[in-house]
Amino acid sequence: MKNLVYILPDKDGGVASVVRNLLRFRTNRCKAKVVLIHNTMDDPLLRVQDEFNADEIIRINYNGKWSSKQGVMNKIKRHLDNNSILISNDGGIELEVVNNLNFTIPVVYIMHGDYDHYFNCINEQGHLIDTIITVSDYLMEKIESNFENKDTFSKIDVVSVKFPVPLTIDNDKEKVRAKIIRVAFVGALIEDKGVLLFKNILTQLTELKINFIFNIIGAGPLEEKLMKELQSFSNVNFKGKLTNQEVISLHSEHDILILPSYGEGLPVSIVEAMKCGVIPIATNLKSGIPELIEDGVTGYTVPLDEIEKYGKFIKYLDNNRDEMAVISHKCISKAESMFKPYIQTKAYEDVFINTKPHAFMKTKNYNLMNFLPFTLANRINNLKNIYGK
Missing domain, CATH: 3.40.50.2000 (Glycogen Phosphorylase B;)
Known part of the structure; x- marks a missing residue:
């Protein structure tokens, strides 16, 4: 054998x-x-x-x-x-x-x-x-x-x-939405993942008067620096490094995943989030992200030099909860069809x-x-x- x-x-x-x-x-x-x-x-x-x-x-x-x-x-x-x-x-x-x-x-x-x-x-x-x-x-x-x-x-x-990628939720069960918009990041806390853009993005969300929480899942050399940079945001939670199953379980509490990376392949973190009905907003890298995200259908992509669009898209979804539910279901459907x-x-x-x-x-x-x-x-x-x- x-x-x-x-x-x-x-x-x-x-x-x-x-x-x-x-x-x-x-x-x-x-x-x-x-x-x-x-x-x-x-x-x-x-x-x-x-x-x-x-x-x-x-x-x-x-x-x-x-x-x-x-x-x-x-x-x-x-x-x-x-x-x-x-x-x-x-x-x-x-x-x-x-x-x-x-x-x-x-x-x-x-x-x-x-x-x-x-x-x-x-x-x-x-x-x-x-x-x-x-x-x-x-x-x-x-x-x-x-x-x-x-x-x-x-x-x-x-x-x-x-x-x-495994099936992560019961597709027959409606995702429970909260009044607050729940945003997540999953990945290593390194510069290539765009984590130093978090402060800019969170400032935008605050200025747009969006009621949000932001869960940062992962560990890495920039963790201490980020904790200092983001300490003024009371709605930011550092979850640390979690197992794959713990991440998937936590996605039941998320609405949006952001991934402002400078380089990727076809991100597993996006696929796992989509299978949980979490809507991805990510850098429009050619490497594989366009195969997952169709703008306005299964998420949104953002050019590297236009990070203000993270706030724009999150604000839109927050104001249009019915549309958010539709996109969420399309995320599940696409991810399930591609990653059996x-x-x-x-x-x-x-x-x-x-x-x-x-x-x-x-x-x-x-x-x-x-x-x-x-x-x-x-x-x-x-x-x-x-x-x-």
Whole structure:
């Protein structure tokens, strides 16, 4: 029996949610293993807390200064055999380990977002990848136009598959609305998520005399800064980091989700909110959000330089509660039709199982730089880039 080996950073968020749901609704066709990789220099508050429905869960720790790439790869290698299908969710070390194996296995790369990191991995390590899965149609099209080595790209299968998201509420039960408008944010408290725009947005809502509460769900390095910035707003609640099930349960108390991000793929937080009838208002990023949000139908999108529109749309929904109920139901319907948990999980597993390794594309080589501590290796590489040697 094949063994699906999901490798991902030990950071909670959208990537972990996708893998969690793929395992929650898995079939019995394969075994499943999760390998979580953690840089001990990263914020421990961001680590994955709840477990995965896997046969085995491995946590690999390394130090981003003093460990070596080869040392990390050796730890990963121990959990791979010739029955493995490697499912990379980040790239980098977990892909390079393929060059260190004495056997050939299928390699699937899941592209979760419209970030340079993913495109750089694909261009630099595409020869190690057999199949790429993108979470949105836009990302699949963008890969095709951005892949630098057309010969390598022609040997890789690229497919777009929507990820599974569980049914979160009873669709026959009317969502209970309160007189106060209930707004939420779900995500890591980092700058890329647009959290430093909260003060501006909340000031708008206050000036528009909207009676609201704002629940901030998540943790991260900007939490303390945000608490200070928003301490004058008595209607702001920091809920901290919650489990996936706790977030879904809390959505029964929300009307609107805001996501003023600077970069996304196809946000799991929006899909989960929509399945709960929570209306999303998000940045109009091309990466996947337009596949979810049709303006005025299943939510609203906001240009990066027009954050005043958050207040405008929230005010409109607050004043038009019947319309808010209609949009809420359309959110549920769209999310349910696109993200069926068992169907989408089977679609992913079909891709995994049917991926064939392109053995001739893999090159077995050992780079002496991999044996150096990360700090020293990075300094040498920087000097090479400066002096062109």
